[in-house]
Amino acid sequence: MTSANTLTVEALSVTLGGRTCLHDVSVDIRAGEVLAVIGPNGAGKSSLIHTVIGDHRLSAGQIGLAGRPLADYADRERACHIALLPQASALTFPFRVRDVVLLGRGPHASGARIDARIVEAACAATDVTHLMDRVYTQLSGGEKQRAQLARVLAQIWRAEDAGARLLLLDEPVAALDLGHQQQIMTRVRAFARDGVAVMIVLHDITLAARHADQMLALRDGAVIAQGTPAEVVTPAHLQQLFDIQARVIAHPASGTPVVLHA
Amino acid sequence: MSRGGLVLLLSAILPICLLMAVMLGAVALPASGVLGALTGLGTPDTRLALIVDYIRLPRALLTALVGALLAICGAAMQGLFRNPLADPSLIGVTAGASAGASLVIVFAGTLTGLAGLSLVSLGAFAGGTVAVMLVYRLATGPAGTSVATMLLAGIAIGAIAGSLTSLLEFYADNDMLRRISLWRMGGLDGANWPRVAVVAGVALVVFAVVPAQARALNALLLGESEARHLGVAVDAVKRRLVLIVAAGVGVSVAVAGAIAFVGLVVPHIVRLLIGPDHRWLLPASALAGAILLLVADTLARIVIAPTELPVGLLTALLGAPFFISLLRRRREYDL
Numbered sequence: 001m002t003s004a005n006t007l008t009v010e011a012l013s014v015t016l017g018g019r020t021c022l023h024d025v026s027v028d029i030r031a032g033e034v035l036a037v038i039g040p041n042g043a044g045k046s047s048l049i050h051t052v053i054g055d056h057r058l059s060a061g062q063i064g065l066a067g068r069p070l071a072d073y074a075d076r077e078r079a080c081h082i083a084l085l086p087q088a089s090a091l092t093f094p095f096r097v098r099d100v101v102l103l104g105r106g107p108h109a110s111g112a113r114i115d116a117r118i119v120e121a122a123c124a125a126t127d128v129t130h131l132m133d134r135v136y137t138q139l140s141g142g143e144k145q146r147a148q149l150a151r152v153l154a155q156i157w158r159a160e161d162a163g164a165r166l167l168l169l170d171e172p173v174a175a176l177d178l179g180h181q182q183q184i185m186t187r188v189r190a191f192a193r194d195g196v197a198v199m200i201v202l203h204d205i206t207l208a209a210r211h212a213d214q215m216l217a218l219r220d221g222a223v224i225a226q227g228t229p230a231e232v233v234t235p236a237h238l239q240q241l242f243d244i245q246a247r248v249i250a251h252p253a254s255g256t257p258v259v260l261h262a
Numbered sequence: 263m264s265r266g267g268l269v270l271l272l273s274a275i276l277p278i279c280l281l282m283a284v285m286l287g288a289v290a291l292p293a294s295g296v297l298g299a300l301t302g303l304g305t306p307d308t309r310l311a312l313i314v315d316y317i318r319l320p321r322a323l324l325t326a327l328v329g330a331l332l333a334i335c336g337a338a339m340q341g342l343f344r345n346p347l348a349d350p351s352l353i354g355v356t357a358g359a360s361a362g363a364s365l366v367i368v369f370a371g372t373l374t375g376l377a378g379l380s381l382v383s384l385g386a387f388a389g390g391t392v393a394v395m396l397v398y399r400l401a402t403g404p405a406g407t408s409v410a411t412m413l414l415a416g417i418a419i420g421a422i423a424g425s426l427t428s429l430l431e432f433y434a435d436n437d438m439l440r441r442i443s444l445w446r447m448g449g450l451d452g453a454n455w456p457r458v459a460v461v462a463g464v465a466l467v468v469f470a471v472v473p474a475q476a477r478a479l480n481a482l483l484l485g486e487s488e489a490r491h492l493g494v495a496v497d498a499v500k501r502r503l504v505l506i507v508a509a510g511v512g513v514s515v516a517v518a519g520a521i522a523f524v525g526l527v528v529p530h531i532v533r534l535l536i537g538p539d540h541r542w543l544l545p546a547s548a549l550a551g552a553i554l555l556l557v558a559d560t561l562a563r564i565v566i567a568p569t570e571l572p573v574g575l576l577t578a579l580l581g582a583p584f585f586i587s588l589l590r591r592r593r594e595y596d597l
Contacts, residue, residue, distance in 0.1 A: 053491055079493030090344065090485040093538040099480075106481055107493035155492070 006197035036212035066164035079107035104154035272549035333551020336525025354393035362389020448519035448574025523581030
């Protein structure tokens with residue numbers, strides 16, 4: 001059970017509006033593991049994340065969550081296991097940040113006391129504690145992103161609410177300053193150590209390589225490379241993915257790959 | 263203001279407004295006599311008891327129910343469309359009901375009296391229901407119901423119903439024209455116990471079903487896919503709310519005509535006071551809607567007594583300035 005995969009994606013293909021946006025993608029994520037997905041715009045990274053949470057119909061392959069087919073989960077049950085942070089949010093009503101984060105507790109019946117504690121903890125984790133009583137619509141883009149991240153973390157905060165937990169993050173740090181990028185990635189890592197499987201779409205390949213256990217490189221819906229950061233982040237793969245000339249060096253402290261633009 | 267505090271305050275004000283609505287009118291009744299007639303205690307005053315039983319009380323109850331229905335349906339629609347400017351007429355109910363009522367007035371105009379009055383109500387209800395069904399069908403495809411399409415379909419169906427109404431007005435004679443235009447202004451002068459019973463029946467269902475969707479509506483404000491990711495059965499919630507709002511607004515329009523602004527403005531006022539959380543917004547809106555319409559209808563009955571103003575005139579007159587001030591401060595309110 002300990003080594004069981006939280007997420008199993010086998011030979012997945014997805015066709016949306018007549019266009020194949022994922023082709024023969026297979027990937028496993030174990031509890032505690034962080035998988036970073038990289039690739040150019042339109043490569044299918046977001047499609048992969050949205051397929052894993054059940055938004056798109058599969059045209060081939062299968063997705064398993066904790067050893068059970070994803071399709072067997074009811075909406076509410078699935079929501080206890082999987083949380084997704086989308087690229088952008090449409091919330092235009094003047095909720096307080098505290099209420100936005102509390103929405104993440106919706107699928108659970110853990111009681112108001114415990115929920116309030118989880119909301120506090122999730123807000124602290126994404127550094128929005130000082131914003132909790134502010135109105136969401138008046139926050140800056142980065143602050144909104146952190147509030148939404150707190151909501152998503154609150155959704156799968158406790159191991160006792162759901163055995164297998166999967167966190168899907170679609171470009172979570174795109175709107176954040178360098179300090180908060182670091183802080184959020186460190187928090188995501190810590191969250192993973194608590195037994196959560198994480199799939200994260202990132203554009204900053206150096207940042208991805210620094211924090212991920214595994215990487216998946218997509219282009220035009222197909223897998224270009226897959227493996228450890230050192231295996232995936234190579235000049236040849238970067239050429240294939242982005243049509244760029246780049247050099248890759250080892251980070252002086254961590255030894256993880258760092259991309260230098262030519 | 264705290265959320266529970268507002269609900270308590272409104273719950274305390276509502277009975278006072280009901281009492282005032284029964285006391286005030288072309289003939290002012292003393293509070294002691296009204297309370298006596300309502301409770302059946304004290305010395306019986308037949309004339310007073312008649313006015314209370316047959317005129318004032320059914321009218322006050324009908325007014326409160328219609329106000330509460332319009333406001334709670336407006337709040338639910340604004341949540342469902344994630345648009346604070348949405349109101350129940352957006353899905354075509356009001357336009358359809360106007361067309362239905364006009365059809366009856368023009369083609370069954372000879373049937374006057376009580377029968378004619380209820381025929382107009384039936385026509386309005388049928389028109390409203392048909393319009394909503396069309397809008398809903400247009401917006402529903404294999405991938406579910408698109409709220410954006412529903413909005414546009416509501417505009418389209420509303421336009422068709424509007425031109426049908428105009429066409430009917432073109433062929434109508436002077437008397438019919440006056441009745442159509444009076445109906446459109448809205449009024450609660452047709453109140454009687456059977457109507458109270460019908461509206462109360464629908465209201466009971468609406469007040470039971472809509473607040474139960476409060477958490478789902480909160481999640482829906484994040485976006486439809488976000489709500490689905492939080493475990494909300496989004497399509498079922500949409501279907502339930504559209505049908506229930508169609509019934510609630512349809513029956514209100516049928517008995518009271520097109521009463522403007524209650525469904526739009528009341529949820530706004532409440533949201534300004536206690537925020538957008540539907541668990542509090544929905545019940546508070548229902549209470550505030552009942553209060554606003556009771557005040558407006560009482561004023562409509564006494565300002566130029568014994569003649570009555572159409573209540574829709576007053577709700578718009580009370581509502582529009584508020585709406586304008588809202589537009590002026592939209593930046594801080596973040597519309």
